[in-house]
Amino acid sequence: MKTALTIAGSDSGGGAGIQADLKTFSALGVYGMSVITAVTAQNTQEVRSVQDIEISIIKDQIEAIFDDIHVDTVKIGMLSSAETIEAVAQSLQKYQPKFIVVDPVMVSKGGHHLLQLDAVSALKEKIIPLATLITPNIPEAEVLVKDTIHSAEEMMEACLAIHALGANAVLLKGGHLNGDPNDLLFDGENFTWLKGTRIQTKNTHGTGCTLSSAIAANLAKGASLIEAVHEAKRYITLAITHSLNLGKGHGPTNHFYELYNKANLVKK
């Protein structure tokens, strides 16, 4: 069985972070492992508090996994602080996993900072150059390239600028723009649009986590980058279409295993 590791924060509400990542890995048939960087007290409405995990324990978690178990793919989510970024980057440089999908998580849907403001430069310098693929949403891309993004052309410019920071490839997610949620992939040579149709729902908690984990899982299973991204877009679209009306805020995506596999059967 292929294996996938998520290095991310815990969401007590189960909709985003480590919990969304592990559910996605299971639904896609890869064995999930986790390194927890921070614990958030969170539900569908808000992040109430955050406890960063001690750096030595973060390093120990990574070493415990890599010293014993083969890791086919790594997904990175919430890193919280510059110190955590430094520790994760050092450890990944040591173990050199084949695929690293980076979701540059910065702010929760409710507006809580999940990455400290002074950690953005560390993210750019230490993590982005390690990325097989980075998957910013529009506000995250605006922070990374210090510009505003409103149009398809500006999305292309932002992809080029983020690629120039050292990522091997960039998937700029269009969910935050008006209209249909079209994402743009730049693989270092070519642009590919992944067209979506906007689903009218407030239940989009964990969409970014789910998408990046699905890409990482697909890479582990042997898909090319472009196949991995296309399949993951299909997965997130299904997971939003069948999202769950839990809680009073933004409900979570749905990782119901049979849903995806049934859809897979009728696809061809």
Ligand SMILES: Nc1ncnc2c1ncn2[C@@H]1O[C@H](COP(=O)(O)OP(=O)(O)O)[C@@H](O)[C@H]1O
């Ligand atoms: N209402 C929606 N309907 C369909 N797809 C969506 C919707 N909102 C987001 N998406 C898709 O979900 C994925 C996550 O996107 P986005 O919401 O932009 O990122 P994030 O969750 O990181 O803020 C992208 O593929 C995006 O196009």
Ligand SMILES: Cc1ncc(COP(=O)(O)O)c(N)n1
């Ligand atoms: C621990 C944690 N990690 C990430 C997110 C971002 O969630 P989203 O995927 O909705 O942008 C979150 N709310 N909490």
